Amino acid sequence: MTNRIHQAFQQPGKKLLNVYFTAGYPTLDSTVPVLQALTAAGADLIEIGMPFSDPLADGPVIQQSSTVALQNGMNLRVLFAQLRDIRQSVPKTPILLMGYLNPVMQFGVENFCREAAAVGVDGVILPDLPLDDYVAEYQEIFRRHNLRPVFLITPQTAPERIRRIDELTDSFLYLVSGPGTTGGANTQAAGVQEAYFRRIEAMNLRNPRLIGFGIGDQASFRHACQYAEGAIIGSALIRALDGAADAPAAAAHFVRSVLA
Amino acid sequence: MATLPPSSSAYAPNARGYYGEFGGAFIPEMLYPNVEELRQNYLTILADPDFQREYQLLLRDYVGRPTPLFEARRLSQKYNTRIFLKREDLCHTGAHKVNNTVGQILLAQRLGKTRIIAETGAGQHGVATATVCALMGLECIVYMGSVDMERQRPNVERMRLLGAEVRPATSGSQTLKDATNEAIRDWISNPVDTHYIIGSVVGPHPYPDLVARLQSVISEEMRKQLLEKTGSELPDYVVACVGGGSNAAGAFYHFLDEPAVQLVAVEAAGHGIHSGHSAATSVLGKPGIIHGSRTLLMQDEDGQITEPYSLSAGLDYPGIGPLHAFLGASGRARFISIEDEKALAAVAECSRLEGIIPALETAHALAALSQLGAGPDEVVVINLSGRGDKDLETYLKYADQLRQY
Numbered sequence: 001m002t003n004r005i006h007q008a009f010q011q012p013g014k015k016l017l018n019v020y021f022t023a024g025y026p027t028l029d030s031t032v033p034v035l036q037a038l039t040a041a042g043a044d045l046i047e048i049g050m051p052f053s054d055p056l057a058d059g060p061v062i063q064q065s066s067t068v069a070l071q072n073g074m075n076l077r078v079l080f081a082q083l084r085d086i087r088q089s090v091p092k093t094p095i096l097l098m099g100y101l102n103p104v105m106q107f108g109v110e111n112f113c114r115e116a117a118a119v120g121v122d123g124v125i126l127p128d129l130p131l132d133d134y135v136a137e138y139q140e141i142f143r144r145h146n147l148r149p150v151f152l153i154t155p156q157t158a159p160e161r162i163r164r165i166d167e168l169t170d171s172f173l174y175l176v177s178g179p180g181t182t183g184g185a186n187t188q189a190a191g192v193q194e195a196y197f198r199r200i201e202a203m204n205l206r207n208p209r210l211i212g213f214g215i216g217d218q219a220s221f222r223h224a225c226q227y228a229e230g231a232i233i234g235s236a237l238i239r240a241l242d243g244a245a246d247a248p249a250a251a252a253h254f255v256r257s258v259l260a
Numbered sequence: 261m262a263t264l265p266p267s268s269s270a271y272a273p274n275a276r277g278y279y280g281e282f283g284g285a286f287i288p289e290m291l292y293p294n295v296e297e298l299r300q301n302y303l304t305i306l307a308d309p310d311f312q313r314e315y316q317l318l319l320r321d322y323v324g325r326p327t328p329l330f331e332a333r334r335l336s337q338k339y340n341t342r343i344f345l346k347r348e349d350l351c352h353t354g355a356h357k358v359n360n361t362v363g364q365i366l367l368a369q370r371l372g373k374t375r376i377i378a379e380t381g382a383g384q385h386g387v388a389t390a391t392v393c394a395l396m397g398l399e400c401i402v403y404m405g406s407v408d409m410e411r412q413r414p415n416v417e418r419m420r421l422l423g424a425e426v427r428p429a430t431s432g433s434q435t436l437k438d439a440t441n442e443a444i445r446d447w448i449s450n451p452v453d454t455h456y457i458i459g460s461v462v463g464p465h466p467y468p469d470l471v472a473r474l475q476s477v478i479s480e481e482m483r484k485q486l487l488e489k490t491g492s493e494l495p496d497y498v499v500a501c502v503g504g505g506s507n508a509a510g511a512f513y514h515f516l517d518e519p520a521v522q523l524v525a526v527e528a529a530g531h532g533i534h535s536g537h538s539a540a541t542s543v544l545g546k547p548g549i550i551h552g553s554r555t556l557l558m559q560d561e562d563g564q565i566t567e568p569y570s571l572s573a574g575l576d577y578p579g580i581g582p583l584h585a586f587l588g589a590s591g592r593a594r595f596i597s598i599e600d601e602k603a604l605a606a607v608a609e610c611s612r613l614e615g616i617i618p619a620l621e622t623a624h625a626l627a628a629l630s631q632l633g634a635g636p637d638e639v640v641v642i643n644l645s646g647r648g649d650k651d652l653e654t655y656l657k658y659a660d661q662l663r664q665y
Contacts, residue, residue, distance in 0.1 A: 053432065053564040054550070056444050058290040063431055075562040101286060106563030112370040127288035128549065132276065156293035156451050176290060180449040 277465020381413025
């Protein structure tokens with residue numbers, strides 16, 4: 001069964017910009033206007049962050065936005081209500097939900113998948129969901145609701161594990177650019193990162209690849225695009241939204257600055 | 261061998277690190293290689309004779325083991341039962357925490373790690389980690405909530421004196437939970453050269469099992485000492501306080517498969533279980549995921565982790581080790597909660613009756629004596645996990661109250 005993620009990758013030669021922002025940030029009701037502005041400005045995929053109190057894989061910027069979003073009153077019930085009509089205004093752009101397992105577990109995995117599919121979500125990224133648990137308990141539910149899981153790969157991920165991850169999804173692979181949490185600078189020696197990207201490229205995996213972590217502007221986006229089908233930006237967008245009087249305008253301006 | 265459990269134990273984790281429905285390793289991919297490396301190697305290293313030789317030697321000559329099992333006659337008289345105190349407070353650095361850090365530093369060396377990170381709440385685990393890093397000449401970074409750094413100033417200075425760098429965790433509630441988050445983030449950022457010494461039986465598999473094995477020396481010694489003093493290796497009760505649960509895991513370990521021994525885990529009720537200011541996870545928690553482990557967890561209905569409260573900084577963890585969650589769910593252990601006030605009363609009582617000033621955490625276990633229902637012919641062992649010097653400031657604050665007991 002096809003979904004919008006596949007269609008996004010069916011554009012030969014096009015490099016895709018995937019942007020992450022936190023639901024309910026900067027204000028509770030900004031989720032939909034920001035999402036609409038991002039797609040109108042040219043973002044190719046959207047990741048909506050589901051805020052969590054203890055986001056282990058995230059750096060200070062996304063963590064802070066999560067704290068604010070929770071204070072604003074964001075939760076999964078509110079998010080699904082906000083997204084109810086999103087496919088009327090954003091028909092084609094893939095939308096993924098990214099977050100941590102515990103809030104999803106408390107909501108109920110089946111409930112979560114049903115609600116996500118109902119509003120038109122295409123994929124789910126849960127960095128702390130172990131592969132074995134996904135296979136044992138979640139895979140069947142995800143399939144039933146036509147949701148694609150997205151898994152992360154890091155420079156330390158062993159080749160056989162990369163192959164397994166590649167088998168377990170048909171969406172894209174999220175290549176973490178280097179050691180560190182989201183929003184950190186690349187501190188690796190020159191050439192180390194590129195060698196890692198090339199090594200993954202040479203594996204001829206069936207899924208396309210998007211590079212994330214530490215991508216924050218046009219230069220880093222273009223650099224990453226040399227080694228993958230596109231790249232993911234999160235923290236830099238959140239920073240652009242921080243304190244913006246007009247959040248949708250700031251979001252659009254940010255996307256245009258990357259793609260210009 | 262001390263750190264090798266009965267493989268037949270119904271309370272050992274399965275291959276994926278589950279104790280019943282609790283445990284596992286819910287970690288982002290960035291941590292997977294580190295945790296997997298540890299999982300693949302820890303049992304082999306712990307069983308290695310060379311490791312065991314060095315570990316046992318350090319436990320004896322550096323930590324000061326075996327710690328005494330002391331028959332507390334005046335407490336026994338008061339509660340009309342036979343009470344023994346396992347004197348973990350006499351370990352080097354003043355608490356049981358060092359049993360684990362000595363073992364883990366040797367493990368880290370064998371894994372070729374050169375940089376050590378740790379989290380700390382009250383500072384006891386941080387001090388125990390800084391201590392073994394000094395001993396081995398390894399770089400040491402301890403994450404501590406900035407609120408806790410204020411509350412536990414002397415331990416911050418102790419760690420610094422030992423050569424460790426103390427980094428404040430300024431995110432979230434700025435306490436133990438957040439210090440643990442920051443330590444995990446550090447590990448994500450330093451995946452090759454760094455070993456993370458977790459201080460309790462929490463975190464992703466294999467940590468709960470690793471820390472329980474390294475603490476199991478407590479109950480191993482208890483059995484020998486009880487045989488000598490009572491004619492039986494088995495007491496009727498073993499009582500220990502539980503935050504994450506490392507001292508309780510060590511005290512229960514070699515009694516898990518002895519159904520005649522009642523295991524009693526004592527949590528901090530804070531101002532009262534239903535006061536909104538409590539750390540009684542076994543009552544207030546629901547299954548959830550914290551720091552890579554599926555366990556009982558204090559959380560709101562949306563699955564956001566909530567901040568526990570206890571006067572004692574070593575018991576205010578919103579989760580509980582997965583072994584303890586399983587011991588509670590299966591009925592193997594009995595859980596008791598003790599309010600701040602009763603713990604303070606127990607501090608005064610143990611100090612006056614036995615001449616031992618216990619840590620505030622430990623005092624929760626002592627306070628459970630009045631609820632045990634132990635008979636005159638029964639034997640009760642209380643794990644005296646730490647000494648009270650670090651809590652002197654708190655005791656001074658409540659000096660009037662303490663004098664009234």
